[in-house]
Amino acid sequence: MSRSRRWINAQPSMFLKITLGLLPFLVLLLVYQYQSDARKAENPKDKLLPSFSEMSAAVDRHAFQPSKRTGQYLLWRDTASSLTRLLSGIAIAALLGLTFGLATGAFPMFDALSTPVITAISLIPPMAILPILFIVFGLGELSKVVLIIIGISPFITREIYLRTKEIPAEQLIKAQTLGGNSSQVVFRVLLPQIAPRLIGAVRLSLGSAWLFLIAAEAIAATDGLGYRIFLVRRYLAMDVILPYVVWITFLAFVLDRLLILISQKSFPWYHDD
Amino acid sequence: MYKLFSAHKTQTTRRQRGFFTPLIFSTCLLILSAVPLGQAVAERDSFRVCWSIYVGWMPWGYGAEAGIVNKWADKYGIDIEVVQINDYIESINQYTAGEFDACTMTNMDALTIPSAGGVDTTALIVGDFSNGNDAIILKDETSLSAIKGQKVNLVELSVSHYLLARALDSVSLAEKDVTVVNTSDADMVSAYTTKDVTSVVTWNPLVAEILKMPGATKVFDSASIPGEIIDTLMINTQTLQENPNLGKALAGAWYEIMQNMQESADVRASMGKASGTDLAGYEMQLASTHMYYAAGDAVDFVNSPDLLQTMQYVAEFSFTHGLLGEGAPDAGFIGIATPAGIFGDADNVLLRFDPTYMQMAADGKL
Numbered sequence: 001m002s003r004s005r006r007w008i009n010a011q012p013s014m015f016l017k018i019t020l021g022l023l024p025f026l027v028l029l030l031v032y033q034y035q036s037d038a039r040k041a042e043n044p045k046d047k048l049l050p051s052f053s054e055m056s057a058a059v060d061r062h063a064f065q066p067s068k069r070t071g072q073y074l075l076w077r078d079t080a081s082s083l084t085r086l087l088s089g090i091a092i093a094a095l096l097g098l099t100f101g102l103a104t105g106a107f108p109m110f111d112a113l114s115t116p117v118i119t120a121i122s123l124i125p126p127m128a129i130l131p132i133l134f135i136v137f138g139l140g141e142l143s144k145v146v147l148i149i150i151g152i153s154p155f156i157t158r159e160i161y162l163r164t165k166e167i168p169a170e171q172l173i174k175a176q177t178l179g180g181n182s183s184q185v186v187f188r189v190l191l192p193q194i195a196p197r198l199i200g201a202v203r204l205s206l207g208s209a210w211l212f213l214i215a216a217e218a219i220a221a222t223d224g225l226g227y228r229i230f231l232v233r234r235y236l237a238m239d240v241i242l243p244y245v246v247w248i249t250f251l252a253f254v255l256d257r258l259l260i261l262i263s264q265k266s267f268p269w270y271h272d273d
Numbered sequence: 274m275y276k277l278f279s280a281h282k283t284q285t286t287r288r289q290r291g292f293f294t295p296l297i298f299s300t301c302l303l304i305l306s307a308v309p310l311g312q313a314v315a316e317r318d319s320f321r322v323c324w325s326i327y328v329g330w331m332p333w334g335y336g337a338e339a340g341i342v343n344k345w346a347d348k349y350g351i352d353i354e355v356v357q358i359n360d361y362i363e364s365i366n367q368y369t370a371g372e373f374d375a376c377t378m379t380n381m382d383a384l385t386i387p388s389a390g391g392v393d394t395t396a397l398i399v400g401d402f403s404n405g406n407d408a409i410i411l412k413d414e415t416s417l418s419a420i421k422g423q424k425v426n427l428v429e430l431s432v433s434h435y436l437l438a439r440a441l442d443s444v445s446l447a448e449k450d451v452t453v454v455n456t457s458d459a460d461m462v463s464a465y466t467t468k469d470v471t472s473v474v475t476w477n478p479l480v481a482e483i484l485k486m487p488g489a490t491k492v493f494d495s496a497s498i499p500g501e502i503i504d505t506l507m508i509n510t511q512t513l514q515e516n517p518n519l520g521k522a523l524a525g526a527w528y529e530i531m532q533n534m535q536e537s538a539d540v541r542a543s544m545g546k547a548s549g550t551d552l553a554g555y556e557m558q559l560a561s562t563h564m565y566y567a568a569g570d571a572v573d574f575v576n577s578p579d580l581l582q583t584m585q586y587v588a589e590f591s592f593t594h595g596l597l598g599e600g601a602p603d604a605g606f607i608g609i610a611t612p613a614g615i616f617g618d619a620d621n622v623l624l625r626f627d628p629t630y631m632q633m634a635a636d637g638k639l
Contacts, residue, residue: 045391045598048370061599068595131463138469139426139454220426220456220464231455234430235385235596236366 050239058239062228074228075247082225083251085141086213089148093209094202096153101160102194106186115161122154127215144216151212152205159201160194167193196270199263203256210252319352320512320519323368324377325361328477328558329401329504331544333357333377336530338543345526345639349518368392368507375508375523379432381587383507385596388607388623393510395625396503397520398527399571403502405561406477407436408494410484412470417492418444420451420472426464427474429455432502435590437474439501440493465489477558478550499563500574501583510625524568524630525639531566568635575628578613584624585616 012020036049050058063075100118104111126133126147133150137143167190175189217226225248232240264271322342324333336342337355346353356373358364368376369387375397378386387394411419417440427433434453441447451472456464461475465483473483483489495502506523513520533540538552545555565571574580585604591597592604601607605617610625633639 043391045389047390048366057599130460134460134463134467138467139456139464140469218457219460220454222452222454227455230457231429233366234362234428236369236390 047236047238050242054239055243058237059243062240062243075244078223078225078228078244079247079251081223082213082217085144085216085224086148086209089145089213090152090202090206090209092145093149093151093153093156093205094198096149097156097160097201098194098198101157102164102186102190104157105161105164106190107182111161118154118157122158126151126212130219139220144213144221147216148209148212152209155205155208156198156201159204160198163194163197163201164190196263196267199259199267203259206252206256206259210248214248317516318350319354320374320516321354321356321372322375322506322523323356323358323364323373324506325358325364326548327361327377327504328406328548328555328562329564330377331548331555332400332527332530332534333506334547335534335540335544336526339530339533341529341533342522342526345522345529348525349522351516351518351522353519353522362386368509371509374512374519375506378505378507380503380505380584381432381435381591383505384584384587384607384609384624385430385591387507388609389591389597389601391623393623393625394507395510395513395627396505396575397508397513397627397630398506398524399503399565399575399626399631400506400527401504401562401564402500402574403432403476403495403504403561404499404563405494405496406480406558407432407474407502408476408480408491409437409440409472409474410465410480410489411472411492412465412490413488414471415490415492418446420492421446422450423472424452424454424469425472425474426454426456426461426470428458428461429453430594430596433474433476434594435587436493436495436498436502438590439498439586443493443497477561478548478554481554481557494561496561500579501586503583504562520630521633521639524634528568528634528639531564535566568631572628572631572635575626575631576612580626581609581611581613581616584609584611584626588616 032049033052036046036051039046039049040051059075063073066072067074100114104115104118130147133143133146137146171189172185175185180188213224214226214229217224218230221227225244229241229244322333324330326334333342333355334357342353342355358367361378362382364373364376365378365382365386367373368378369390369392371392377400380396383394383396409417409420409425411417411423414420420441425437427437437451437453438448441450456473458475458479461473461479462482464470465473465486475483480491480494484491506527508520508523534544541555541559542552545552548555550558565574588597588607588609589604592601592606597604597606606621607624608615608617608619608622610622610627612626612628615622
């Protein structure tokens with residue numbers, strides 16, 4: 001029997017690949033449309049599954065018309081606030097993760113001192129200690145950023161730690177036989193190799209970062225993507241919620257792509273394989 | 274490169290089955306998804322009622338547990354399932370989506386969620402109104418006017434927000450004089466302990482908890498706007514019209530529960546326990562709740578022209594906060610029918626206060 005007869009070897013053509021990829025999305029849209037129509041037939045004002053035209057009207061109101069109450073363009077204001085919180089949280093968490101991960105991975109003494117406590121901290125569910133976070137960091141912007149940092153930096157730290165440990169000991173020995181001191185080994189041998197892996201770790205933690213951002217905004221806020229969703233949920237405005245969810249998904253996708261791009265541009269050697 | 278479906282005809286059936294399994298699966302999925310979520314309303318004999326934890330609604334939990342709801346359902350030959358939902362807003366959303374036939378909610382949330390969502394809703398039982406249960410608390414200030422310029426933490430678009438609007442009105446301030454910070458009720462007490470928070474609007478038992486803290490002063494509460502924050506059992510109007518027995522069974526059960534509640538401290542203690550406090554804590558909440566133990570009093574309340582005035586305030590607040598939907602041209606877009614008259618569009622009545630069933634209970638005709 002020839003190789004080509006087995007399904008595991010059947011490769012889709014480019015056209016088929018794109019078609020197959022789009023198919024589930026199309027099915028989901030059709031199922032949604034059908035369900036929405038069915039509910040609308042029963043109650044034309046149904047809010048649970050709004051029609052696509054209602055959603056586009058909601059997008060128009062939130063993105064392209066100033067709010068009646070505040071005169072602001074809500075979607076953009078929400079996006080700016082949320083992205084500021086998210087990006088500052090991720091940047092600080094990445095810096096913390098890199099510092100501690102590299103230090104614990106490189107220095108056995110520091111490893112012995114801090115790995116147990118970092119492991120313990122990483123196991124605490126951040127949502128469980130919210131009241132403590134409020135009391136320490138207040139209810140303003142700071143506490144929202146801190147929640148993201150607490151949520152993702154232990155993961156990044158442990159990831160960097162493991163990646164540092166993976167770097168072959170031969171490299172470190174070689175650098176030392178060439179006369180390298182500790183800081184030269186850390187900054188010239190380890191850091192350059194860890195940098196692309198840091199981007200990888202940040203990419204993996206993006207999902208959690210969004211989760212913590214939205215949780216923080218649900219608790220106390222005056223703007224933000226999560227704030228808007230939780231606010232309008234009070235009157236079941238799914239016509240606002242669904243486009244916001246799509247927008248968040250899109251932003252998350254763009255962020256992820258950007259990180260890949262940065263990684264490819266800055267560390268081409270890492271992506272050669 | 275070759276086409277996907279070029280596999281040879283003589284391929285083993287095992288492989289083919291491997292291909293058909295996902296096909297069958299997705300077909301099932303499609304068929305399943307073709308079943309509409311909403312169910313057509315018609316005369317039937319099985320109903321679902323939801324309630325959430327609040328001082329004035331604890332009787333439903335007791336009534337279900339003690340078998341009183343079942344007893345009355347049996348009397349009218351129907352089935353009533355009473356379901357407690359932990360998230361208040363979620364319970365209203367579920368009711369609005371058609372998952373429940375009746376649900377406990379306030380007058381304002383009934384207007385802004387089911388009615389604004391096109392679900393014609395009737396207040397079957399008016400159980401109580403908040404008579405101090407909702408309050409504005411300031412930190413280190415003792416008069417309401419000091420709220421000017423402050424950040425105010427509250428659950429935005431809730432009755433707390435309404436209370437704030439009414440309070441600001443009473444001291445000639447407007448909402449633009451403060452900054453409203455949407456804060457989850459679950460985190461209100463711990464939020465108050467932080468230095469960022471200087472004023473909160475919330476409800477009991479959170480009010481009692483916050484007032485225990487240093488510097489906390491209650492500067493306004495719902496006792497200043499009596500009868501405006503009303504706790505009701507709302508029911509789908511169409512379901513009620515097609516199934517009057519459901520209305521009778523619920524009203525009958527409710528006033529039997531009310532009688533037990535009024536007469537027996539044990540009953541009140543069990544309600545207190547179910548709401549996470551004890552008899553003393555529950556009685557304290559009851560003290561700031563105007564319960565209508567007697568059906569006749571509730572009927573008088575619903576018949577009074579004051580209710581019409583209240584619903585006008587509520588509709589105006591809801592309209593200015595965009596809660597009646599973007600298509601609403603004015604506060605009267607959704608008609609609200611009360612025995613004293615209709616507020617708003619008489620051709621678009623979607624919220625009704627109907628004392629019929631409470632009257633039957635008052636007359637002992639159930």
